[in-house]
Amino acid sequence: MSRKAFLFSLCLIALLPPVAAHKYFFGLTEVSLNPANNTLEVVHQYTLHDIQRAMTEQYGRNFRIEDSKADGRFQRWLKQHFQVRDSSGKPVKLDWVGYEADFQAIWFYQEAAVSANDFCSWQVTNSLLMDVYSAQVNTVNFVTPDSTRGVTLTAADNDQSVHCKE
Template sequence: MMLRRLVLLCALLLAVPLALPVAAHQQKIAISTVSANPRTDRLEVVHQVPVHDAEHALRAQGVKVADIVGSADSREAFARYVARRFLLEADGVPVGLEYVGSEITGGSLMVYLEAPAPAANATVRVNSQILTDVWARQENRVNLGSGTNVTTFIFTAGDGPREAPLTL
C-alpha cells in the first residue's frame, strides 16, 4: 500500500512539468501601464502581452503568417490592433498615441507608445479591450501612474471605460 502511494506521488510529480507548456500558451492576460515622464514631458504607455496570445490575435484577424518574434511587421500589425482596442482620453480629449517600438522580453511582447503629457492631475479615462474579441475570458490590467501612486483597473470583455486622475 505504501509503495503504491509512493509510485503514484512520483508519477504526479513527473507529470506536472509536462503539463506546464500547455498552460504557458494562452495566458489570457495583458498588462498595460500608463505613466507620465516628467523628464521628457511625455505620456508613456507600455502594453505587455504574451507572444502566443498576440500571434493568435493576428491570425484571428486573417494574418496568415503571424511571427511576433521574427517579424517587425507582425509586431507593428499587433501594435495597430492594440491601438484599436485601447481607449485613452485625458480630460475628455482622445490621446493620439504614437508607436515608439516593441521588443520581446521573456515570453511577452512589449509594445511602447507615447504622446505629449496631459496637464498636471488630468483625469484619464481608459478602457482596455485587447484580446477580448479573441477570448471572452481575457483579463486586462491597466496601471495608471507610477511609483507608489498607482491606480489599477481590471477589464474583461464588454466592460465600460473607467477614469482616475493621473498624477505627474
C-alpha cells in the first residue's frame, strides 16, 4: 500500500465515529383517550441505545433490558421524567403497563382511568433523556377521536400546556 493510500485510509477511519453516531435525539409520546373504557393510554417510543446509555449513567453499570431489575427501573425513571396534569392542574396517576423493544427502538406503555373528552389546558412535562443528551427533543401528541394536538419539548422548555384554540 502506498503512503498516500495509507494516509487516506487513516483519515477515513478517523472520520467514522462522528459519521456512525447519530446526531439527532428524538422521542415520541402519544397520549390518547380510549372512550370505550375511559382510559388514558400513553405510549413512549425512543431509540434503544439512547435509553440504555441513560439507564447505564443512572445506575452506574452496563444496563441491559434483559436484566431482572429493568422493569422496575424503567417505571421509576418514567415517573421521574414524565408527568401529565389535567386541566385543573392535578397530576394524572399513570399506571405501568410494560415495555417492549426490538434491536433499534423501545416502547413504554402507561395508562390511567380518566373521565375527559379532550386535552384542552392539560399540561405535560417530559424530560426523558434530556439529562443525558442536551439536544434531546421530545414530541408529545395528544389524540382524541376528534383531533390531535402536539407539543415539542426541549431541555430549555420541558413543560407545556396543550392549546386548543384554532
